[in-house]
Amino acid sequence: xxxxxxxxxxxxxxxxxxxxxxxxxxxxxxxxxxxxxxxxxxxxxxxxxxxxxxxxxxxxxxxxxxxxxxxxxxxxxxxxxxxxxxxxxxxxxxxxxxxxxxxxxxxxxxxxxxxxxxxxxxxxxxxxxxxxxxxxxxxxxxxxxxxxxxxxxxxxxxxxxxxxxxxxxxxxxxxxxxxxxxxxxxxxxxxxxxxxxxxxxxxxxxxxxxxxxxxxxxxxxxxxxxxxxxxxxxxxxxxxxxxxxxxxxxxxxxxxxxxxxxxxxxxxxxxxxxxxxxx
Amino acid sequence: xxxxxxxxxxxxxxxxxxxxxxxxxxxxxxxxxxxxxxxxxxxxxxxxxxxxxxxxxxxxxxxxxxxxxxxxxxxxxxxxxxxxxxxxxxxxxxxxxxxxxxxxxxxxxxxxxxxxxxxxxxxxxxxxxxxxxxxxxxxxxxxxxxxxxxxxxxxxxxxxxxxxxxxxxxxxxxxxxxxxxxxxx
Ligand code: SF4
Numbered sequence: 001x002x003x004x005x006x007x008x009x010x011x012x013x014x015x016x017x018x019x020x021x022x023x024x025x026x027x028x029x030x031x032x033x034x035x036x037x038x039x040x041x042x043x044x045x046x047x048x049x050x051x052x053x054x055x056x057x058x059x060x061x062x063x064x065x066x067x068x069x070x071x072x073x074x075x076x077x078x079x080x081x082x083x084x085x086x087x088x089x090x091x092x093x094x095x096x097x098x099x100x101x102x103x104x105x106x107x108x109x110x111x112x113x114x115x116x117x118x119x120x121x122x123x124x125x126x127x128x129x130x131x132x133x134x135x136x137x138x139x140x141x142x143x144x145x146x147x148x149x150x151x152x153x154x155x156x157x158x159x160x161x162x163x164x165x166x167x168x169x170x171x172x173x174x175x176x177x178x179x180x181x182x183x184x185x186x187x188x189x190x191x192x193x194x195x196x197x198x199x200x201x202x203x204x205x206x207x208x209x210x211x212x213x214x215x216x217x218x219x220x221x222x223x224x225x226x227x228x229x230x231x232x233x234x235x236x237x238x239x240x241x242x243x244x245x246x247x248x249x250x251x252x253x254x255x256x257x258x259x260x261x262x263x264x265x266x267x268x269x270x271x272x273x274x275x276x277x278x279x
Numbered sequence: 280x281x282x283x284x285x286x287x288x289x290x291x292x293x294x295x296x297x298x299x300x301x302x303x304x305x306x307x308x309x310x311x312x313x314x315x316x317x318x319x320x321x322x323x324x325x326x327x328x329x330x331x332x333x334x335x336x337x338x339x340x341x342x343x344x345x346x347x348x349x350x351x352x353x354x355x356x357x358x359x360x361x362x363x364x365x366x367x368x369x370x371x372x373x374x375x376x377x378x379x380x381x382x383x384x385x386x387x388x389x390x391x392x393x394x395x396x397x398x399x400x401x402x403x404x405x406x407x408x409x410x411x412x413x414x415x416x417x418x419x420x421x422x423x424x425x426x427x428x429x430x431x432x433x434x435x436x437x438x439x440x441x442x443x444x445x446x447x448x449x450x451x452x453x454x455x456x457x458x459x460x461x462x463x464x
Binding site for chain 1: 299301314341342343344345346347350353354355356358359361381382383401403404405406407408409411412426427439441443451452454455456457458459460462
């Protein structure tokens with residue numbers, strides 16, 4: 001049994017909030033640069049160049065890549081041989097509070113969806129906990145901007161809709177979103193499970209590196225096919241036209257009910273942020 | 280090639296801008312997003328005076344990140360504009376000349392822009408660190424209680440933007456895509 005103190009978790013969450021918001025993951029940076037090199041449309045090249053310039057400034061100056069520093073989505077993978085001393089949820093929320101306050105990040109959380117009063121410290125986190133084997137605690141902070149979150153959709157497809165239904169739905173979501181989610185986007189897809197689980201899978205799909213295809217060959221091929229179709233839509237960076245509409249399509253799947261085919265599409269922008277640490 | 284423009288922007292200057300033009304904006308602009316727009320339009324409904332003069336003004340749809348020590352303002356890229364669509368026509372009728380944001384606008388906003396000869400600019404969504412460098416002065420002038428959503432008076436220098444919808448209603452989100460898709464055909 002390993003002991004982890006709540007205070008340690010607070011400190012790590014604090015640091016990850018700041019790191020994730022100021023430094024884009026390497027795979028996203030590389031993908032943007034590669035896309036710029038293959039982008040045939042002039043205005044799209046210019047936009048991608050500015051996006052590169054932006055993440056370079058953020059890296060150098062330690063400032064947020066984007067002013068929408070998101071809702072703080074926090075994913076914990078808790079080893080079953082870990083004992084946490086203190087209140088876990090409070091520890092995570094306190095980490096978010098400190099990270100967003102001490103890191104000069106924007107506080108974008110309202111305490112109630114109808115009353116809409118800002119909580120002023122970006123807490124609480126959107127918290128997910130998975131129990132895994134072992135005696136380690138993995139903490140991932142993935143700040144989620146809402147320009148792209150608002151363009152996400154879920155559909156309870158019928159089994160008879162099949163693969164074609166899934167493809168059509170994903171393309172429709174990207175088409176509906178158009179310029180709004182700050183393309184080039186990352187498309188997270190969750191297929192199967194239940195209504196809620198499909199959405200969670202789609203969100204988790206966004207944390208897989210964009211240069212890593214699905215482990216399942218069928219879905220790896222589907223990811224590639226959909227990426228090509230999406231990049232044939234012509235939306236382009238910022239919707240000004242061009243090839244680079246998406247950097248990747250990441251699909252995760254789960255077993256589901258004989259009567260169902262849930263399909264969730266979580267759109268993320270070119271500022272697809274996540275940072276992890278292991279305790 | 281970029282066109283340099285200065286805000287406030289006259290009707291004649293607005294009419295000279297065309298969909299797809301790259302511009303560098305300098306001068307004084309105001310920030311405003313969801314909550315501030317709601318308050319402005321509520322004031323208009325009550326027949327009260329607005330805290331800013333919107334005639335020939337440009338409003339930037341942005342909720343900046345807080346400034347770090349030594350910074351004028353934190354990262355400050357555009358927010359998605361359609362959430363302001365319900366409020367924009369009332370301000371355009373008062374002479375608002377430009378809006379800076381990102382994403383699609385409603386047919387009502389576009390019709391009002393054509394009627395009032397206004398321009399919709401797109402700044403690069405997600406380029407908040409880069410865009411903040413073009414802001415030389417920032418001061419909250421209304422609704423301080425709204426935090427990031429307060430109305431700020433900004434002095435900007437060469438803020439890069441693209442004309443998405445011009446005063447005749449031409450829309451880069453349609454033409455850009457068509458141009459790309461017909462390339463090489
Ligand atoms: S969608 Fe992403 S890049 Fe665009 S404003 Fe929101 S967080 Fe920033």
